[in-house]
Amino acid sequence: MTPEATALLLQGGEELGLDLVPHVEAFTRLLALLQEGAAQTNLTALRDERDIVLKHFVDSLTCLRGGWLDRDGRVLDLGTGAGFPALPLAIVRPELRLVPVDATAKKIAFVTRTAAALGLENVTPLTARAETLGRDPEHRGRYDRVVTRAVASLPALAELALPLLRAGGVLVAQKGPISAEELDAGRLAATEVGGEVRAVDAFALPVLGEARTLVIVEKTATTPERYPRREGVPARKPLF
Template structure:
């Protein structure tokens, strides 16, 4: 990472009240590994330094605006891709027990390698689908928090994430646009899955000025046993 890239990362994180100085070597290592791996493997479409710093690292850290990631929580990052938002969050909140879930094996392999290189404790990498994990007794309703910045609609994301969250826990969905209409369409599905929208936080991403939104959903009652439905169904036929 260049000096300009480091300064951009430090300054942008400080806009969220996060001092990244202690974790900077790990962010530099993640940047180097991501650039190196992306040269031969399709991990991310974002390849330039500014894009990686702002759209991956800083965007991931924006989850901290929710104030729901304090303490030794058990967290699952659903559809993590190359490790976002989970890796940057784990790097600045080492007390989090972070599970990375993705359906693409090469992405999970990349995260495993990075976690080993950084000696990150309490990290778990799972190659699989949320529709299946949500029915696994070892995972169903066992997590304090579920994170996702996938592009799926909010009702689809809720069906993938909420079955994994224990009652009293929270799901945090990262969205890249205004969500009023999407949220209205998803309200019935969220209730059906045992959730209640607690907070919607809108802000502009430092360094880019692009709109971002966090939708914070509390798990207020158990998810009915029928959910999540079988693999692929939540995306093809979203709950209403």
Template sequence: MSDFLTEFHAAAEAYGLSLTEEQFQQFDRYATLLLEWNTRMNLTALTEPRDVAVKHMIDSLTAYDAAIFAGRPAVLDVGTGAGFPGLPLKIFAPQIHLTLMDSLAKRVSFLEAVVQELGLDGVRCIHARAEEAARDKAHRERYDLAVSRAVARLPVLLEYTLPFVKPGGRLLALKGRAWEEELADSKRSLKLLGGAVRETRPVHLPGLDDKRAVLVIEKTAPTPKAYPRKAGTPAKKPL
């Protein structure tokens, strides 16, 4: 058993997750590919087996909620980077239809390689900026769920993500220690973009004493056509 798999087994048990042997092997292969490709391009600063197991894989799975992921939802991971949280969620809940979106072509090549190596069905990898893709009818308000981790502060992230979500759908935002402050700063953007906070779920990762939460935001009304603004504007001038 690899060092990663040893750590991942322990972390999954500590967090109360039940996985099949096939799923464990898929996570192991994903971690191996992540570190192999990381020698050629910048995918992650975390390379120790325990860090990859806990801070990437288990952290991504904290977004999972059986009720929210019931059925075969169309899930979009905005600014997925090396595939977090989308790919761990797909391995854990293979019934989902997953779209991975990232603005860097090299990262999309990595994601395509992982999807092929792991034999994952129902996954699309798209090279696009969120501000531009959200104006495409093929993507705008087409998704049941959007997920995102470590992309931007919440007021900015809402403009990147909510335009993709169908009314009645949800955004699952994985946030760090400043989540309460970010939430307080997001009242205007939520109102403008058609979102409402439905749940704030504190997260405690195995062996870590830090502050994290999953924010569940419902799409309560269609997003006005003015949003998202042109590429670069949301980050420079948050709503």
């Protein structure tokens, strides 16, 4: 990693209250693996070092705002893609047991190779659709947290994530700016699937200043058996 990119990583961390100095080596390796992987396949649109550091690494770590992921526990990353936010979270929070999930096998193959190369024993990637896991007794109600970045609208996320959470578990949904309409629809959908929106944290991405929002949904009741609906339906026909 260039000195400029390292400085941006540390500055981004500082703005989030994180000391990333002990993790520079791991992020340097992750950057190299990501660039290598991106050259071979269409893993991520971001190629530039500065963009990867700020828009993947620091952006993923913003999920730690508010302390919702501070307890140890099982955390499913819904729609992890090339491993975001799961891999940065696994580096900085070794006490979390992360399960990055994606429907695309190629992406999970990359996350698996990368976690092994980084020696991240707290990462267990899984190729699956969230709808399938949500109906599988081995996964339904088994997670303390679900984290997700840039995957679907809030109503779809509520339907996909809440079935996977144990009672009292929490969905941490990281998004760009969120409209009042999406938030209202998300609140209604959350109630329908057994959850309540606990917090909406609007903030600026460190260094770049782009708008981001963390929406926190707590599982407060049992999810009705009929949710999640079958593959593709939660996103295509959101509940509200």
